[in-house]
Amino acid sequence: MVDDEYWMRQALSLAEEAKENNEVPVGAIIVLNNEIIGKGSNSPITSCDPTAHAEIQAIRAACKKIQNYRLPEAVLYVTLEPCSMCAGAIVHARLKRVVYGALEPKSGAIESQSNFFESSFLNHKVTTKSGVLADLSATKMSSFFQNRRRQKKEIRTRQQEEKK
Numbered sequence: 001m002v003d004d005e006y007w008m009r010q011a012l013s014l015a016e017e018a019k020e021n022n023e024v025p026v027g028a029i030i031v032l033n034n035e036i037i038g039k040g041s042n043s044p045i046t047s048c049d050p051t052a053h054a055e056i057q058a059i060r061a062a063c064k065k066i067q068n069y070r071l072p073e074a075v076l077y078v079t080l081e082p083c084s085m086c087a088g089a090i091v092h093a094r095l096k097r098v099v100y101g102a103l104e105p106k107s108g109a110i111e112s113q114s115n116f117f118e119s120s121f122l123n124h125k126v127t128t129k130s131g132v133l134a135d136l137s138a139t140k141m142s143s144f145f146q147n148r149r150r151q152k153k154e155i156r157t158r159q160q161e162e163k164k
């Protein structure tokens with residue numbers, strides 16, 4: 001059966017790709033008529049592009065693929081709650097529905113820090129579903145940051161050793 005969890009697993013494998021490039025592990029896909037039309041893995045550092053979030057990459061790929069700047073019938077699956085930039089792009093792309101995994105308490109713009117899609121000035125409605133395979137996404141995030149802290153600590157220790 002093809003359901004939200006099925007598609008979220010595809011997004012999670014793109015989050016894994018981001019992690020392999022030392023980027024915060026976030027992945028996204030866009031599905032139209034049961035087919036993936038766009039994929040994105042978070043890559044702002046490697047691509048020197050602050051807008052290279054997984055969602056933006058997936059939207060760009062999907063629009064290119066169907067040769068349309070809007071995606072009114074498509075669904076975006078992303079492993080983490082979108083930020084304000086991505087929420088804005090989602091509205092510009094006229095996506096019908098957004099399904100995400102873990103919450104992003106610091107910068108999530110859908111329910112954590114704001115309810116962007118509920119803004120009164122928007123004339124497009126996006127439906128959302130959160131918490132799909134959230135544990136898998138949250139575990140990926142926390143182990144990534146744990147590793148990064150450990151690496152930073154190792155570098156600091158090494159530098160201190162060298163000073164001695």
Ligand SMILES: [Zn+2]
Nearest residue numbers: 053082083086
């Ligand atoms: Zn974003």
